[in-house]
Amino acid sequence: MTNRSLSLLTAYQRKDYWGDKMVVVYSENQKLACEMLSKARELSAELNEKVTAVLIGNGKDQLSSELIIHGADKVVMTGASLSDLKAEEVSDLLCALAKEEGAGLMMIGSSKDGKELAARVSSKLGVGCSTDSKKLYMRDGSICSERVVFSGNGVAVERFTSRPAVVTVPPKAYDPLPADVGRQGETVRKELPYGTYGSRTVKVDPMLSEGANVEDAEKIVSCGRGFKNSADIKLIEELAGALKGYTLGCSRPIAADLKWLSEDHWIGLSGHKVKPKLYVACGISGQVQHVAGMRDSGLIVAINKDANAPIFKVADYGIVGDLYQVLPKLINAIKART
Amino acid sequence: MNIVVCAKQVVDVGEIKVNPSSGKPMLEGIPKKISDIDKNACEEAIKVREKVGGKVTVLTVGTPDAKERMKELLAMGADNGVLVTVPDKADHLVTSTLISKAIQKMGGADLIICAEASIDQFSGQIGPRVAGLLNIPQLTYCYKVTAEPQKLTAERNLGDRLVTSESSYPVLVTVTKEVNQPRLPSLMQILGSAKKPIEVWGTSDIGAADLKPGIETIDIKGVAMSRKNIVFKDDLDESVSKLADSLSKEGLLG
Numbered sequence: 001m002t003n004r005s006l007s008l009l010t011a012y013q014r015k016d017y018w019g020d021k022m023v024v025v026y027s028e029n030q031k032l033a034c035e036m037l038s039k040a041r042e043l044s045a046e047l048n049e050k051v052t053a054v055l056i057g058n059g060k061d062q063l064s065s066e067l068i069i070h071g072a073d074k075v076v077m078t079g080a081s082l083s084d085l086k087a088e089e090v091s092d093l094l095c096a097l098a099k100e101e102g103a104g105l106m107m108i109g110s111s112k113d114g115k116e117l118a119a120r121v122s123s124k125l126g127v128g129c130s131t132d133s134k135k136l137y138m139r140d141g142s143i144c145s146e147r148v149v150f151s152g153n154g155v156a157v158e159r160f161t162s163r164p165a166v167v168t169v170p171p172k173a174y175d176p177l178p179a180d181v182g183r184q185g186e187t188v189r190k191e192l193p194y195g196t197y198g199s200r201t202v203k204v205d206p207m208l209s210e211g212a213n214v215e216d217a218e219k220i221v222s223c224g225r226g227f228k229n230s231a232d233i234k235l236i237e238e239l240a241g242a243l244k245g246y247t248l249g250c251s252r253p254i255a256a257d258l259k260w261l262s263e264d265h266w267i268g269l270s271g272h273k274v275k276p277k278l279y280v281a282c283g284i285s286g287q288v289q290h291v292a293g294m295r296d297s298g299l300i301v302a303i304n305k306d307a308n309a310p311i312f313k314v315a316d317y318g319i320v321g322d323l324y325q326v327l328p329k330l331i332n333a334i335k336a337r338t
Numbered sequence: 339m340n341i342v343v344c345a346k347q348v349v350d351v352g353e354i355k356v357n358p359s360s361g362k363p364m365l366e367g368i369p370k371k372i373s374d375i376d377k378n379a380c381e382e383a384i385k386v387r388e389k390v391g392g393k394v395t396v397l398t399v400g401t402p403d404a405k406e407r408m409k410e411l412l413a414m415g416a417d418n419g420v421l422v423t424v425p426d427k428a429d430h431l432v433t434s435t436l437i438s439k440a441i442q443k444m445g446g447a448d449l450i451i452c453a454e455a456s457i458d459q460f461s462g463q464i465g466p467r468v469a470g471l472l473n474i475p476q477l478t479y480c481y482k483v484t485a486e487p488q489k490l491t492a493e494r495n496l497g498d499r500l501v502t503s504e505s506s507y508p509v510l511v512t513v514t515k516e517v518n519q520p521r522l523p524s525l526m527q528i529l530g531s532a533k534k535p536i537e538v539w540g541t542s543d544i545g546a547a548d549l550k551p552g553i554e555t556i557d558i559k560g561v562a563m564s565r566k567n568i569v570f571k572d573d574l575d576e577s578v579s580k581l582a583d584s585l586s587k588e589g590l591l592g
């Protein structure tokens with residue numbers, strides 16, 4: 001451990017540290033940052049704090065004004081010397097900022113990067129953290145956050161007893177404020193300290209995407225391991241075609257293990273959360289982790305050859321049968337009715 | 339190489355029933371198990387030991403009954419276990435502080451492996467928190483890990499991109515479900531695991547007696563979901579036609 005990072009750590013772990021001057025908003029996803037700013041404005045009024053948005057790394061100058069017109073009082077640009085935005089260094093920067101400016105609440109975008117960052121930041125600050133916060137509000141003077149637990153079977157209400165409260169916020173939880181082009185705010189550049197660590201990024205590859213936007217889909221037809229091989233997925237595409245205006249979804253193993261479909265199709269606790277009007281699950285067992293991603297669907301239809309498959313417990317309509325026999329018949333039946 | 343696997347005993351979320359009157363999840367009497375991906379973490383630790391040598395310690399913060407579950411990981415091939423008794427009020431801050439203090443008491447670790455997230459609370463906080471407390475690098479969401487004596491390389495799924503990272507030791511790694519297929523211990527290994535030591539440490543043994551949580555869970559609300567549960571299981575042609583009729587009536591075929 002370097003001396004610098006050691007002294008940083010001890011400063012944060014001082015028990016008397018209790019910020020209350022600002023709400024900090026940070027996400028590499030600018031749209032999400034603007035959504036969080038809207039909530040930050042609302043809370044900052046209650047907390048009587050200012051809203052500061054953070055931009056980390058090089059070449060972000062043009063993003064600053066957008067953050068201000070969407071609600072930031074101040075934009076701090078830092079970490080210009082960082083070419084590789086790793087959680088280790090970025091969390092040092094955010095800790096230093098929280099300390100220097102007296103943050104009472106930190107809102108971090110709930111991407112995978114954001115979640116690992118928020119956890120590291122809160123450990124270094126010695127405070128609590130609520131990940132994937134669905135609701136954020138003040139109750140009796142404390143910041144409270146609600147998040148889904150037990151794979152969708154419950155919602156925990158978490159009350160912060162430490163400050164700054166650190167939360168991660170998923171996309172689309174809040175609507176951004178309309179752009180107020182007349183809004184004034186200051187933009188400052190700040191060099192903040194960060195440690196040196198033994199890790200480095202060797203290579204970054206784009207994630208293969210087939211452009212499935214399951215989150216906005218009205219009808220989703222999903223496939224699971226009940227399919228014997230990737231070529232058979234055309235069966236489900238035919239069904240989806242007959243249903244008109246469909247999007248293809250899948251369970252985790254289809255995307256993550258077998259790679260028959262790209263991960264933009266992956267639905268569930270660790271994938272995309274969807275709420276179409278119609279969700280058809282074919283050859284999906286219906287484990288809680290899958291259901292966590294589609295339980296808000298309007299109507300759920302299940303096709304599975306095992307009458308005891310848990311998917312039937314969460315389905316409105318189900319057919320017990322071999323999907324290789326059911327799907328062609330269903331496609332014809334639907335075509336006959338439309 | 340000293341390798342620590344962090345493993346959590348969780349309630350089996352697949353078995354949770356909902357209280358029909360309050361709509362809240364009922365947690366009493368639900369079977370407990372080792373969180374699924376922690377077995378992948380243990381498998382990866384054993385693989386690393388097989389390649390570069392060393393010792394694999396399973397570390398759990400939990401209630402005394404977790405000891406039984408930890409034996410499953412010892413049967414897989416971990417060498418020993420440490421169970422830190424969880425205080426009444428524990429949050430991520432408390433749990434991760436206990437884990438990092440226990441690792442310090444062990445004399446440190448070269449490689450710490452956690453799962454990307456637990457199956458019950460699913461916050462994914464503990465790994466990065468432990469790395470933060472120990473001030474060491476964190477390589478999260480690894481679906482491929484290659485350990486060599488001087489450095490570790492990991493392929494990581496960050497959702498919108500795939501990142502290859504490397505690190506010197508000590509390092510903390512979190513793994514995904516896809517990283518490996520956990521081995522099933524043989525009967526001999528299961529019997530043999532009874533002889534492997536599991537030490538039980540109290541919070542005062544590791545100098546963490548009066549930790550205060552940073553959040554309190556004040557309520558767990560139920561999530562209502564009512565479904566029609568109409569299942570057609572007779573003649574296939576009839577079932578299909580009934581389903582198509584139902585979808586048509588719901589106005590979903592347009």
Ligand SMILES: Cc1cc2nc3c(=O)[nH]c(=O)nc-3n(C[C@H](O)[C@H](O)[C@H](O)COP(=O)(O)OP(=O)(O)OC[C@H]3O[C@@H](n4cnc5c(N)ncnc54)[C@H](O)[C@@H]3O)c2cc1C
Nearest residue numbers: 224225226251252268269270271283284285289290305323
């Ligand atoms: C922490 C964690 C997070 C996870 N996150 C997710 C997630 O986000 N999304 C997700 O989907 N999973 C997730 N999982 C995995 C999840 O637990 C299940 O393993 C997964 O959903 C199973 O996928 P499946 O239903 O396609 O496969 P299986 O469980 O293997 O089910 C296949 C089904 O197909 C049926 N079948 C077989 N042949 C036929 C046939 N010819 N006709 C009709 N039916 C047939 C079988 O009866 C069976 O029910 C997660 C797990 C963990 C531990």
Ligand SMILES: Cc1cc2nc3c(=O)[nH]c(=O)nc-3n(C[C@H](O)[C@H](O)[C@H](O)COP(=O)(O)OP(=O)(O)OC[C@H]3O[C@@H](n4cnc5c(N)ncnc54)[C@H](O)[C@@H]3O)c2cc1C
Nearest residue numbers: 344345346399429430433452453455456459461462463464
């Ligand atoms: C007995 C017990 C009592 C609890 N009481 C409370 C309470 O009163 N109030 C409250 O808010 N919360 C309580 N918790 C929950 C606790 O705060 C979290 O479960 C814990 O901090 C882990 O968070 P998580 O499940 O989100 O793990 P994640 O961060 O998602 O876990 C990721 C990985 O970290 C490791 N890990 C996580 N937890 C442990 C652990 N305990 N031991 C070893 N490795 C671990 C595993 O590798 C795991 O897969 C309790 C937990 C336990 C076990």
